[in-house]
Amino acid sequence: MDYQAKIAQNVAAIPRSGIRDFFELVQGREGVISLGVGEPDFVTPWHIREAAIYSLEKGQTTYTSNLGLLSLRKSISKYVENFFKVSYDAPTEVLVTVGVSEAIDIALRALLNPGDEVIIHEPCYVSYSPSIVMAHGKTVAVQTTKEDEFSLKPEAVAAAITPKTRIIFINFPCNPTGAVAPLEDLKGIAKLAIEHDLIVMTDEIYSELRYDGEEHVSIASLPGMKERTILLHGFSKAFAMTGFRLGYACAPQPIIEAMMKIHQYSMLCAPIMSQNAAIEALENGTPAMIEMRNSYHQRRDFLVRRLNEIGLDCHTPGGAFYVFPDIRKTGLSSKEFAFGLLEQENVAAVPGGAFGPSGEGFLRCCYATAFDDIRTATDKIERFVNRL
Numbered sequence: 001m002d003y004q005a006k007i008a009q010n011v012a013a014i015p016r017s018g019i020r021d022f023f024e025l026v027q028g029r030e031g032v033i034s035l036g037v038g039e040p041d042f043v044t045p046w047h048i049r050e051a052a053i054y055s056l057e058k059g060q061t062t063y064t065s066n067l068g069l070l071s072l073r074k075s076i077s078k079y080v081e082n083f084f085k086v087s088y089d090a091p092t093e094v095l096v097t098v099g100v101s102e103a104i105d106i107a108l109r110a111l112l113n114p115g116d117e118v119i120i121h122e123p124c125y126v127s128y129s130p131s132i133v134m135a136h137g138k139t140v141a142v143q144t145t146k147e148d149e150f151s152l153k154p155e156a157v158a159a160a161i162t163p164k165t166r167i168i169f170i171n172f173p174c175n176p177t178g179a180v181a182p183l184e185d186l187k188g189i190a191k192l193a194i195e196h197d198l199i200v201m202t203d204e205i206y207s208e209l210r211y212d213g214e215e216h217v218s219i220a221s222l223p224g225m226k227e228r229t230i231l232l233h234g235f236s237k238a239f240a241m242t243g244f245r246l247g248y249a250c251a252p253q254p255i256i257e258a259m260m261k262i263h264q265y266s267m268l269c270a271p272i273m274s275q276n277a278a279i280e281a282l283e284n285g286t287p288a289m290i291e292m293r294n295s296y297h298q299r300r301d302f303l304v305r306r307l308n309e310i311g312l313d314c315h316t317p318g319g320a321f322y323v324f325p326d327i328r329k330t331g332l333s334s335k336e337f338a339f340g341l342l343e344q345e346n347v348a349a350v351p352g353g354a355f356g357p358s359g360e361g362f363l364r365c366c367y368a369t370a371f372d373d374i375r376t377a378t379d380k381i382e383r384f385v386n387r388l
């Protein structure tokens, strides 16, 4: 059978993730120090795990409301109001999803008609463009640059807007650059969204992981923005809960209703044990989250200092747990650098090109890795660079 002819064209058009090839290679090797995977090295705090265990113990093993447990949605609404300074009505404006991943997918599917354009900033998280294509939309990638510390400039967004633009999709702090957007840039983007009557999707998954005492500001909290913003957030990063697969979307009721229709027929609901654990995370998890954040902060400072000493130019990112050093001086492409480093020194970091063409010339290093491993990895990177 010609299977290729059987696969939907928009799915066939999606390229394999550049990260996947790389990690297949990493998995085949022993003793690799990985700065590759974007996942906390902490186990989920015990009291949160315990809440999941109690949920099972009490026999809470059923479906929940499609929207998610009302008690969880109330906790989310309270947390979001406190942290993001935007208030959402728990019964109608909050949807609990299977990770931010699902929230991204169903938000795009709920809003896009074939050919509608979505502006994203690049380099960006690997799922954005494929999710847009799977929703029959068109990705319009706006490059961000090292010179602008990888923020998204309103002028660049303005130049990318066409009559087909429906959504501006942002992610600050950003995976893979760790960039945060200055308030001025957020205000400029908000102004454009209002002027052109666009929806803004904001992936806030790293928003608790801000350093240097900086407070996070979400575009959803700017004047006139709540009514046109879908705020996506979850538990994977700040609460070290990747395996729980839990996230949420907050948005005006008609948008949540449209997303809910897709969620109801595809996912039905998020797992109840994870939902119970998430309530515990929101109600009592902040001290543990702050401890993890302090630890990431120290590791970021060490890693940035060492990379600059080694001669790989690296700005100090304001958030998330990634640094994005410039490797162009070495004369290698990001793939050559990453594969060479793995081959010769058994250190894994992701080639910047995996995050879109504008990531070429850079390397993504995740510092949610044990301090000693980061220290050893930087010594090995130094040896690798000195040999070039």
Ligand code: PLP
Pocket: 038, 098, 099, 100, 101, 102, 125, 171, 174, 175, 203, 205, 234, 235, 236, 242, 245, 246, 247
């Ligand atoms: N958004 C960004 C920017 C990410 O980096 C990730 C995971 O790496 C996700 C979403 C996926 O999050 P979740 O585990 O909640 O599906």
